[in-house]
Amino acid sequence: MTSVPQAEPPPRGSPGRRLSTFLFRHDRIRLGGLLAGPLGWLVVIYLGSLFLLLLASLWDTEPFTSEVVHNWTLDNFKRIFEEPVYRDVAWRTVSMAVYVTIADAVLAFPVAYYMARVASPRTRNILVVAVLTPLWASYLVKAYVWRTMLGEEGIINWLLAPFGLELQGKSSLGLWLSFTYLWLPFMILPIYAGLERIPHSLLEASADLGGRSLRTFLRVTLPLVFPAVVAGSIFTFSLTLGDYILPTLIADEQFIGTVIYTDRGSNLPVAAAFAMVPIAVMTLYLFVAKRLGAFESL
Amino acid sequence: MVESRLTRVLLRLGAGATLAFIYFPLFVIAIYAFNENISQTWPIEHYTTKWFGVAWRDENVRDALLLSVKAALGATAIALVLGTLAALAVSRYRFFGKETISFLVILPIALPGIITGLALQATILNVLDPIGISFSIWTIIIGHATFCIVVVYNNAVARSRRIGGSLQEASMDLGADAWQTFRFVTFPQLRTALLAAALLAFALSFDEVVVTIFTSGAQQTLPIWIFTNFGRPRELPIVNVVALFVIFASIIPVWIAQRIAGGGLATERPGKGAVAAAIDAEP
Numbered sequence: 001m002t003s004v005p006q007a008e009p010p011p012r013g014s015p016g017r018r019l020s021t022f023l024f025r026h027d028r029i030r031l032g033g034l035l036a037g038p039l040g041w042l043v044v045i046y047l048g049s050l051f052l053l054l055l056a057s058l059w060d061t062e063p064f065t066s067e068v069v070h071n072w073t074l075d076n077f078k079r080i081f082e083e084p085v086y087r088d089v090a091w092r093t094v095s096m097a098v099y100v101t102i103a104d105a106v107l108a109f110p111v112a113y114y115m116a117r118v119a120s121p122r123t124r125n126i127l128v129v130a131v132l133t134p135l136w137a138s139y140l141v142k143a144y145v146w147r148t149m150l151g152e153e154g155i156i157n158w159l160l161a162p163f164g165l166e167l168q169g170k171s172s173l174g175l176w177l178s179f180t181y182l183w184l185p186f187m188i189l190p191i192y193a194g195l196e197r198i199p200h201s202l203l204e205a206s207a208d209l210g211g212r213s214l215r216t217f218l219r220v221t222l223p224l225v226f227p228a229v230v231a232g233s234i235f236t237f238s239l240t241l242g243d244y245i246l247p248t249l250i251a252d253e254q255f256i257g258t259v260i261y262t263d264r265g266s267n268l269p270v271a272a273a274f275a276m277v278p279i280a281v282m283t284l285y286l287f288v289a290k291r292l293g294a295f296e297s298l
Numbered sequence: 299m300v301e302s303r304l305t306r307v308l309l310r311l312g313a314g315a316t317l318a319f320i321y322f323p324l325f326v327i328a329i330y331a332f333n334e335n336i337s338q339t340w341p342i343e344h345y346t347t348k349w350f351g352v353a354w355r356d357e358n359v360r361d362a363l364l365l366s367v368k369a370a371l372g373a374t375a376i377a378l379v380l381g382t383l384a385a386l387a388v389s390r391y392r393f394f395g396k397e398t399i400s401f402l403v404i405l406p407i408a409l410p411g412i413i414t415g416l417a418l419q420a421t422i423l424n425v426l427d428p429i430g431i432s433f434s435i436w437t438i439i440i441g442h443a444t445f446c447i448v449v450v451y452n453n454a455v456a457r458s459r460r461i462g463g464s465l466q467e468a469s470m471d472l473g474a475d476a477w478q479t480f481r482f483v484t485f486p487q488l489r490t491a492l493l494a495a496a497l498l499a500f501a502l503s504f505d506e507v508v509v510t511i512f513t514s515g516a517q518q519t520l521p522i523w524i525f526t527n528f529g530r531p532r533e534l535p536i537v538n539v540v541a542l543f544v545i546f547a548s549i550i551p552v553w554i555a556q557r558i559a560g561g562g563l564a565t566e567r568p569g570k571g572a573v574a575a576a577i578d579a580e581p
Binding site: 113 | 301302305306308309310312313315316317319320321323324326327330337338339340341376379380381383384386387391393399402403405406408409410411412413414416417418419420421423424425440443444447451475476477501505507508512521524525528537541542544545548549552553556
């Protein structure tokens with residue numbers, strides 16, 4: 001403890017002192033003072049904006065000038081449900097999110113398992129930092145590197161050439177690979193945390209009772225770590241659903257993000273209505289994830 | 299050890315392969331920064347450091363860098379104040395709706411960035427513009443501060459819970475007023491946590507692009523400069539250099555933050571800390 005400087009307390013009657021005493025006696029007011037700023041900011045600016053987005057999805061546009069008109073209408077939602085383009089785009093995006101999530105879970109498992117069960121504590125700490133650091137390296141730069149690598153004469157095709165394979169410059173496969181890369185650490189960390197929480201005694205008990213490694217893994221480890229996988233999938237799923245930069249760079253097909261991005265200037269109400277799709281999908285996903293116990297793994 | 303020898307060898311190989319996959323692209327961009335040729339083909343024929351000089355002298359890059367730094371400083375300052383206040387309220391008091399605060403703080407980074415961006419854009423165009431606040435550095439700062447609050451909040455709550463409130467009470471009992479208690483007791487206890495949080499918030503704001511595109515109008519932060527120059531083949535050598543710079547500019551503050559927080563961000567509480575940091579890093 002450092003010694004507290006002997007500051008002369010202000011005289012009892014000073015206004016500052018009186019305010020301080022008042023606050024001390026009324027701790028609800030003190031609490032209100034603490035919360036006013038942050039709550040005000042988040043509720044007014046953030047929730048207010050989200051509410052405005054919801055309102056905007058019910059607005060109309062002038063067909064010729066594409067000026068926003070504040071008439072209430074459900075036409076934007078009708079359009080999204082009825083025009084096959086929007087349905088296809090939504091379906092394509094959700095499928096991509098599923099494939100990316102599966103690939104990330106498969107890739108993340110060995111690293112997470114190695115970190116949690118095999119590595120020494122020292123190696124483990126190094127690995128956690130090694131997995132965590134690239135998360136902070138600019139997302140945009142990583143997206144850009146993948147575009148460079150996936151170019152017609154990029155390093156990926158150079159590596160594939162000896163096997164007689166070639167990847168098109170812009171392809172769903174390339175996009176899938178890039179998404180899988182970008183969100184991988186978000187899957188590794190929850191699985192690692194989940195594996196670490198499994199008591200070692202359970203695995204030993206399984207072995208004592210005659211369970212072989214594979215059987216122990218399938219019947220004990222996997223069910224126990226499953227909520228953690230679901231927790232990781234919340235990130236991989238949500239991030240894929242909302243992304244517009246990677247598809248712009250790497251794919252030639254439209255995704256939810258790219259449609260919202262291009263529509264935002266020409267037709268804000270339709271963009272806002274389409275933005276409700278990822279919100280709805282994520283709400284449903286979070287509901288299911290909660291039932292599977294994923295929130296305890298966060 | 300339950301795992302057999304073979305399993306462990308296979309796991310080690312699998313882990314090594316995944317780590318190689320994670321780091322491979324970062325090495326590729328580092329090499330490309332030294333590519334002399336304007337076309338970005340592989341293998342690289344000639345190496346040079348000349349693009350570093352070209353990038354440094356580029357007016358647009360400099361302006362974008364300056365704007366990014368200013369916006370990140372502004373957003374960090376606001377997030378520090380608001381995040382600390384919210385953290386003190388949540389860690390010291392019991393009140394109705396306490397759980398909601400944590401949820402509300404995390405929402406701006408939990409929802410896909412495009413939602414946050416589009417919502418803020420709608421507000422800027424429909425509410426702020428009519429009252430005279432159009433796209434400017436302030437709209438960028440407002441957006442960034444909103445999703446940076448969570449970083450400060452998480453760090454401050456964790457520290458505040460660990461140290462408890464008894465020293466504050468002792469200080470008040472000994473006759474210090476609220477300001478003196480904050481100045482001489484609470485703040486020194488939170489200082490390193492807040493410094494670490496400030497570095498993380500700066501890093502988060504500095505390379506953010508998904509929300510920024512919606513809140514910046516015609517201005518260019520450094521990531522937006524990169525984004526707009528993807529499509530200009532002649533600028534790509536400069537983009538490579540700037541990209542490498544941005545990687546370091548966002549990783550170095552995080553490393554320092556981890557050191558300051560005594561490794562508490564990633565290693566002290568491996569599970570929760572790591573996941574919390576992962577949540578913070580969401581683009």
